[in-house]
Amino acid sequence: METTPNRTSEMKQYKHIFFDLDHTIWDFDKNAEETLHELYHVHQLNAIGLTSANLFIETYTRHNHQLWAQYHLGEISKDELREARFKKTFIELGLHPDTIPADFEDAYVKLCPTKTNLFPHAHETLQYLQQKYTLHLISNGFKESQQLKIAGSNLAGYFQHIIVSEDAGVNKPDKAIFEYALNLAGAAKYESVMIGDSLEADVYGALHFGIDAIYFNPFNAPQPNDVPVQITHLKELTLML
Template sequence: MESCKAMLFDLDDTLLNRDKAVDRMFFMILERCYEDVTHSAITEMLQRFKEYDKRSYGDGDKTKVLESFFDEFPPNNRLPRNSIQEFWNDHFPACFSINPNIIDIVNTIKRQVKVAIITNGSTQRQKAKIINTNLDDCFDIIIISEEVGFSKPDKRIFDLALNKLNVQPEDALFVGDDIEKDIGGCQNANIKGIWFNPHMIKNDTEIKPYAEINSFDRLLEIMNWAVDKGEIG
């Protein structure tokens, strides 16, 4: 293990389950803005809410998500347009929770190599998610795209992490769920990418990850395998 010097992680949908957080955000909005909604209507509304959220994924301003949702499903108590972004920033980070098993795995890895987070998104929301889930205590460095001025898949954000960790790209692994931004991005920086693919999505791109996992439990195995093959260090 001494030859592998760092493991870098994406945040949303890798360390944290963003899908569950979106569900919680929806039910918070449902409780605040709607009255007497039937079960069948809730099912349809949740599906549409998640579709609107997905369309705006990566955008800092979430006003369009709720404005579009409210236009399709007029609420009893509509949030004013000028307060939507503040509402999202204040409440969405609190919708995240961390799987204790992931914390245990990261801490196990940290005892052997340096660990870092590289995440796209707004500084306010990403920091709040990290602090609310106690991930700030687990990592040597945390890099947020809004703070540094460039985002994945730009290789500069990966280079910055390596420089801060004082690690060469051939001595690092990156774990992320987005085949293009995470895996394609880290490969642009000559870092081997581990594609976290719990939903077993088909890879329709030309990007070939170094390894693919559907569970965090395999990370230590992958690290050992890489070292044994002489591909790390």
Template sequence: MKIEHLFFDLDRTLWDFEKNSYEELSFLYSKYKLHEKGISLPNEFIKIYKNINEKCWESYRENQLTKEDLRVKRFHDTLLYFGIDDKSLAKHFGADYVINSPKRTHLINGTIDLLKTLKPHFSMHIITNGFEEVQHVKLKNSKLSDFFQAVVTSEAAGAKKPSPVAFKYSLEKTGAKLGNSIMIGDDLKTDIQGAIQIGMKCIYFNPNRKDHEYPVWKEVKNLSEIKNILL
């Protein structure tokens, strides 16, 4: 069956989450004068935050943590690591981060060229575990919105990747079928495992060449390689 629909993950696949997040966290470190509270370097704060944030997101994906709790807990726990028990600061820090980090516009290298090349040939969509209000801001500010016909968030789907519910909802919303669709993403557990378990072809974007044993359809190190696969 001819491929007609492409489902992209957003964060770390197209939108450069690491670079945008680093810039915003560095800015907030200075804004809230964390150096005066005993955290000597922004990189020190960011390193601990990234580890804690990853664990919080894992809890969120497993429905052990609400969106509201995640937004505060990841910063409160980071501050606690440095001996700062200030939940009010964590709330303000978290609120600023959620509002402003999505406005940053760094993209993964090759994103615009890839989307411009593919747009005449495919219906393209986003399927993301990111928050509804946040992901749309990222797309708009990064000038990506016009490339996609549908943006499916886990909140809208009522389930998070890799749940089959999230993928089936995306297919129904877009009128796509398993046989004419491909999932493209950077996360083995959410994007790739999710696609494989419902029988959807997938392209694993693996810029760091992580070792794995997943039976992916195709694997690329650079986004530009996808053009050669699909066209």
């Protein structure tokens, strides 16, 4: 954990903590991997030429991350993201478009949000923070999927407000979604902090809006010089907040 010199004293002033959900609390990649392994066998992808489940998952993950980055920035729509991620994956792996399973995306969207893998110490950390702060979620994820994830993982009780970009009308990092969230929470900028894994959407989005941010960096990617605070484990929050 790296902080600016007097960061601990500043953090004691917070009243509201805004969390991202996917890749921050809910382990998106682990849940997606479980889902894709199941669907690989259910849809018998081996029989249509995809002989490696792991290569299929790696290829999908790369395309999905790229498309989500575009979605965060408003470059593509929800429907475009959902239409493209498996199509790009299958075609890159050599399948003709006519052989792509027609209902694969729908099956994925139904199954994946029911998975319940969270990052280590998620419940423990949220229980601790809930006693000291008012917690909220701000997510760019799709509303119906996020509702399933939150309910299935028993997360709803921690958060006073759950803000989904579809309701706000804009995605992180747009300043408008942070303004929407703070107005809904009745929170001032100086008493609020955003915690998330996405440098662009969560960290820079919050900082450019004028609230503090903590970068959740579980895979120890290089920490940019202009990111003042990062954690690699959620439990670190119980020591610093």
